[in-house]
Amino acid sequence: MALAFLDRQHSIAPTGYSRWLVPPAALAIHLSIGQVYAFSVFKNPLLALQAADGSHWNLKAVGYIFSIAIAFLGISAALFGAWLERAGPRRAMFYSALCFGLGFVIASFGVSSHQLALIYLGYGVIGGIGLGLGYISPVSTLIKWFPDRPGLATGLAIMGFGGGAMIGGPLANNLMAYYKAAGQPSIPYTMITMGGLYFVFMMFGVFTIRIPREGWRPAGWTPSQKKSALISTNNVAVGKAWLTPQFWLLWIILFVNVTAGIGILEQAAPMIQDLFHGAVTPTAAVGFVGLLSIFNMAGRFFWASTSDFLGRKATYFVFFTLGAILYFVLPLTRQEQLNSIPLFVGIAVVLLSMYGGGFATIPAYLKDLFGGYNVSAIHGRLLTAWSAAGIIGPLIVNGILDHYVETHQPRENAYPLILHIMCGLLVIGFLANLLVRPVADKHWLPTSTPAVPETPSH
Amino acid sequence: MTESAEKKSSPILISLAWLIVILPTLWGLNYTVKNALKLFTNNTPAPTATK
Numbered sequence: 001m002a003l004a005f006l007d008r009q010h011s012i013a014p015t016g017y018s019r020w021l022v023p024p025a026a027l028a029i030h031l032s033i034g035q036v037y038a039f040s041v042f043k044n045p046l047l048a049l050q051a052a053d054g055s056h057w058n059l060k061a062v063g064y065i066f067s068i069a070i071a072f073l074g075i076s077a078a079l080f081g082a083w084l085e086r087a088g089p090r091r092a093m094f095y096s097a098l099c100f101g102l103g104f105v106i107a108s109f110g111v112s113s114h115q116l117a118l119i120y121l122g123y124g125v126i127g128g129i130g131l132g133l134g135y136i137s138p139v140s141t142l143i144k145w146f147p148d149r150p151g152l153a154t155g156l157a158i159m160g161f162g163g164g165a166m167i168g169g170p171l172a173n174n175l176m177a178y179y180k181a182a183g184q185p186s187i188p189y190t191m192i193t194m195g196g197l198y199f200v201f202m203m204f205g206v207f208t209i210r211i212p213r214e215g216w217r218p219a220g221w222t223p224s225q226k227k228s229a230l231i232s233t234n235n236v237a238v239g240k241a242w243l244t245p246q247f248w249l250l251w252i253i254l255f256v257n258v259t260a261g262i263g264i265l266e267q268a269a270p271m272i273q274d275l276f277h278g279a280v281t282p283t284a285a286v287g288f289v290g291l292l293s294i295f296n297m298a299g300r301f302f303w304a305s306t307s308d309f310l311g312r313k314a315t316y317f318v319f320f321t322l323g324a325i326l327y328f329v330l331p332l333t334r335q336e337q338l339n340s341i342p343l344f345v346g347i348a349v350v351l352l353s354m355y356g357g358g359f360a361t362i363p364a365y366l367k368d369l370f371g372g373y374n375v376s377a378i379h380g381r382l383l384t385a386w387s388a389a390g391i392i393g394p395l396i397v398n399g400i401l402d403h404y405v406e407t408h409q410p411r412e413n414a415y416p417l418i419l420h421i422m423c424g425l426l427v428i429g430f431l432a433n434l435l436v437r438p439v440a441d442k443h444w445l446p447t448s449t450p451a452v453p454e455t456p457s458h
Numbered sequence: 459m460t461e462s463a464e465k466k467s468s469p470i471l472i473s474l475a476w477l478i479v480i481l482p483t484l485w486g487l488n489y490t491v492k493n494a495l496k497l498f499t500n501n502t503p504a505p506t507a508t509k
Contacts, residue, residue, distance in 0.1 A: 018472055283493075284496050284497040284499075
């Protein structure tokens, strides 16, 4: 069969293969697909484009490109998760690279011919499928290589997704400036170049990834004898897992965590300027967004690896108690009250670190509750919470802001309400986390189940 | 062949693999930090009394 090297059996690690080669492979994928968070750098150049008849695209229509990509991330992660468990991470990573790279190329044709539908199809649908496949592909592999530190391992990879924007943003800006200076069509050429570069970079991950041999364990490591009721030694198949209350409680936890984070992320630059009139320049506001992205990335590693010691439930309790307090206090730092930019920035970066931490800790929480057998597939289905939050979060934020503008009230007065709603959402997350209990033994797989899922687990 | 006699991944190879992902991350981080520092330069909060 063509492309047989992508098969699961061809990616089994030889004896002596270091597990420390696996996180760079996962990072190559996540640092690439994390570019989606920097898609906004294309917004203004796309809005400035003119069709042959002189027409322009509007902000709403261009904004749909990102929304479609995120929606297809969730959809493809949910649909292909069970397939990924059988096909192995290498094949999934390869298709992810292909879809993500091809998405850029198709979108570039859409830009050249001024057809927005082609950009939706390319970057949104095909690229979005690449995002979903790439996001979940290394998760279960990392958990198998690092049974002693699952939070650290998945945190490392998912940190890459947060860091992808830091590479994708300046890369796109520099390429567009280069092609513009060379008198070439800057956006299409930039997109084709980025598609090619990301494909090559992701192929490094494809060729480097290995799965451990059956029964492999880290040298000198034995599973902890200290039993925790929330760390299961049994496995649950994806078809059963998503019908358990635990799955839906974790869905709510991820949903509220992401929605609350979007409350800041969605409006970060205008928010700081509105709350501190005249004291924050537009350039400084962009700097604030950059600072948030650094803490979003760092939080993914810090909180996920900390959860290996604190425990997943305790880590989410920190997010939902500290987070709720900070969301409540944040509007009090504004100009009319405490008037403290450092305090506002300090609180916002801690909140964003917990937003990232919530993303990165969830695979290890799933592994604790459902075992490692189908963890990528279960994670894939859980990511629909992200897609839902990606729709609901902006609806709350923009809906309230629009209402204030339409009723001729100052925009800055809308932020306390928005942030206090986010505080309330975190209280719901706290309750959901409180209700998490071990999965009932009726859902467990028999202990004789093969290590690799053989049939669709739906 | 026993497991201990098998060829182990070279530390150089492991370092190279990490460099491949760390270098672009550091480039992006440097760019972002430079932008972020602008937040703390030439930004004196306007006194509330003037409002």
